[in-house]
Amino acid sequence: MTVSHAPVQPPRSRGSGARGPRLRLLCALCAALTMGAALLMGAPTRAAAEPGPAEGRFTSVDERIELDRNGVARVRIDLVLDAGTTPVTGPVLRVPRRIEADEADGHRRYRAVRTTDVGVTSPTGASTAVRSHSARDERLYTIGDRGAKVVGVQRYTITMTVRGLVTPGGEQDGFVWPAVLAGSAVHDRFTAVVVAPDAVLGADCASGGADCRAFTSGVVARFAAQDVGADRALVLRAHCPRGTFQDVDESYTTVKTLADRFPLDGPDLVGAAVILVVGGGLTLAHLSLICRDHRWASPVPGTIPPPPGTRVVRGTAHHVPQRSCPPEGTRPAEVGMLIDARPEFAHITATMLDLAVRGFMTIHREEDHAWTFRRTDKEAGALELYERTVLKKMFPKVKGRIVTVTSTQQISRAKGGFLTTREGIERRVAELGWFRVAPNKARARCRAVGTVVGLGGLLSVVLLAGPLGLGLWSVAITSIGLLVLAVIPLMPSRTPVGSAVREQAMGFRSFLVDLDPESVDWAESGNIFGRYLPWAVAFGVSEAWIDRFQELTDEGRYRPKFIWYEGLSDSPRRGQGELEALTYLVDDFAHALALATRYASTQSPEVTAW
Structure with a gap:
């Protein structure tokens, strides 16, 4: 869990007004492309840290985690914040929403972490209002009231219930508690006590460069660190005998790589090929049957009216006889159009x-x-x-x-x-x-179809490249949309x-x-x-x-x-x-x-x- 200050936030400036329809369409396309890229890459990202205070430090952070047989953790955090003379709103708790677990079938996976029953008290009378919002990897709890900022030394006690920290099975049951110390605040002293239902076989502390020590005694594991600087990560681990935890609520998410979303196997390749052949074929057929000019197959191109019985064919005459006058009854702008x-x-x-x-x-x-x-x-x-x-x-x-x-x-x-x-x-x-069909209407219809198909291909990334692993299908659909847009000049x-x-x-x-x-x-x-x-x-x-x-x-x-x-x-x-x-x-x-x-x-x- 991360603990940092909540700074005084400057007021946000007002927007510059409504943008035009073209800008909104551009923003929608950029958003769709960004979402598709994020889904395809599947790279987990950490929530952006809120700015820390200009001054101040946590003089002590003491955590106590009590585990029951079902792997549910009752967490109590006592922290002392020395804000100095700079007014701050209060601390920010960063509780993980997922923890990386062992790989499954060669894929990285994460254990879901759920936090409930968050409560805050302050012996020094600081505001205990709590606001929360979620990022991808963390849930942030901001303690304090923006209208009642604090200075000097303040004490807080935070309690919460956390599920998902215990992973049963294997040779031992494992407990993992990420204490990610982010932001600009400095932690003078950090301690944690983990109380398990049975004896703790071992414990370790991944400090990320900080001085962190772990001790075990019976059912208790203790952790201590000194002078933990900004952006240092502490991950606390404890191991118990197999079977210590029963009926643990386990929920995992698997991170798919680009190769998973574009496997280039039979279904992916065959499906994409079918989409390209069918979509491209329909587009070319429409161009050939609907969008080609109709003309009279007269012996002399341009004859009006044509000889009786002249057939109507598709296409354009490549050789026309030269004539010394314009078409009768027409004007230059009309013929130019x-x-x-x-x-x-x-x-x-x-x-x-x-x-x-x-x-x-x-x-x-x-x-x-x-x-x-x-x-x-x-x-x-x-x-x-x-x-x-x-x-x-x-x-x-x-x-x-x-x-x-x-x-x-x-x-x-x-x-x-x-x-x-x-x-x-x-x-x-x-x-x-x-x-x-009027040229402007024909082009508008083609543009609408191409846009719908292209955006549909981008949005289909959510389903096809995500759970189904058929990313090439989305690429094929998007390509058909681009093909339709490319033939707009041929529509009239x-x-x-x-x-x-x-x-x-x-x-x-x-x-x-x-x-x-x-x-x-x-x-x-x-x-x-x-x-x-x-x-x-x-x-x-x-x-x-x-x-x-x-x-x-x-x-x-x-x-x-x-x-x-x-x-x-x-x-x-x-x-x-x-x-x-x-x-x-x-x-x-x-x-x-x-x-x-x-x-x-x-x-x-x-x-x-x-």
């Missing part, structure tokens, strides 16, 4: 350029490399909802009036960001019927119409990337650069598209005419890299969108206000 299966900032940037090309705004390049946007008088009532949202975010209503001039800097501070625009693009694509599945539109879009993208000026009828094509620039942005090939036309302009083979884009009109630099500057417009606008989204997530008034 169809290809990427998620709304991106590039899709919103493409929408902004598309609205400018269609006459809803004009774009102006400034001397300081900034960009200004001016709203035109063109009515936006016929636009799609996400397109109207872009205009409202760029030109919001402030104090009852709609802003008609804005910049990338102001867009980066747009209230609420552009989340509603991205959601609007998702809804529009869902309305067009290009995906069998396109309909035959969606696949056909995608095939047309990929053919048009090939045209934008591999543009041959000799094959273009410039008289018929008109302002092909501006008309297809939003599509190049949506496809992620805007830089190559702009650079190609800048070269043609520098060579004099192409003379751009814009009504939606105005360069440096009053600058001698006018005409120098006017098309190339649009590359910076695309980057700056996408950066402004990212800042607006980040600021909206922080919900900071300083950055969300116009």
Whole structure:
């Protein structure tokens, strides 16, 4: 048993407030991993010692243990505490909850120790209130009242009943009493008397480096130690003739090693293999049968409508014919979402350029490399909802009036960001019927299944790797959960119409990337650069598209005419890299969108206000 002081505890600081859902999920995952690691390792740990007092010592600790025939110990402890001038609450008793016993079948095991009927008196009038809490290896009893601290010399008498200290059988019956002297307190004098029902054949004291002696006389074993310092362990042992103790209440716990929990034997390996094969097979089957695109097996990919009798097959067309125009009746953001299966900032940037090309705004390049946007008088009532949202975010209503001039800097501070625009693009694509299940819903379902299976595998460690010794089963279940999470990007599945539109879009993208000026009828094509620039942005090939036309302009083979884009009109630099500057417009606008989204997530008034 350990005896130490209970110090004056400083008040705990209040928490910093509720954490977000992501942090709570992270804490739950960390807790599950920590619990699983502790169970797998199976290493016994001692309870963390409470801090000892800054000053003070136990001038004497005298213990008397009387054993009956059933191995029940009646313990009395008389101790003298010299607290000096530093106020302390009182002593702390550390009674073991388990004692290491002989191995069984090669495994370490522990004898359970139960303590009851704890009573405290103090001849010097100190507080005798008792508070207790349990750790893994110890039960701590804190004596005293925090509101009535003591100084000077105080005396205490503690009584308790302890079961589990006697181990019968073998050649002799054994008694073990760990007196673990922990904390910063120093014990000047320690004595213990053990009274057995029959003669004590022998006794010893494992001192851990302290000066400890043991004596026997008849049914009594005596132990004594002097100047026991902090963190010294005293284990008292006494041996009686076999049969001295009868009907002893014995309760053992076995410590399993990592090899016990992962035996790598037949049941463990076979079961894990079955789980991996079945779980992995189901995941791959779902990917193959449910998550692959449906497409028409037309002779020419992208044909809408397909020839009569065309079969619907699974998969993606690897070779599509090049085409010089985008899919009919579509917009860049919609087709970009169809290809990427998620709304991106590039899709919103493409929408902004598309609205400018269609006459809803004009774009102006400034001397300081900034960009200004001016709203035109063109009515936006016929636009799609996400397109109207872009205009409202760029030109919001402030104090009852709609802003008609804005910049990338102001867009980066747009209230609420552009989340509603991205959601609007998702809804529009869902309305067009290009995906069998909306991409965000498909990914959410996959994420939920993977998380449940993965956490289930971690939590199954308690049962499978614990009592059953089937740790590989838990590893296999967790691996299946991770596999499901890994295939999240493959979840959205396109309909035959969606696949056909995608095939047309990929053919048009090939045209934008591999543009041959000799094959273009410039008289018929008109302002092909501006008309297809939003599509190049949506496809992620805007830089190559702009650079190609800048070269043609520098060579004099192409003379751009814009009504939606105005360069440096009053600058001698006018005409120098006017098309190339649009590359910076695309980057700056996408950066402004990212800042607006980040600021909206922080919900900071300083950055969300116009």
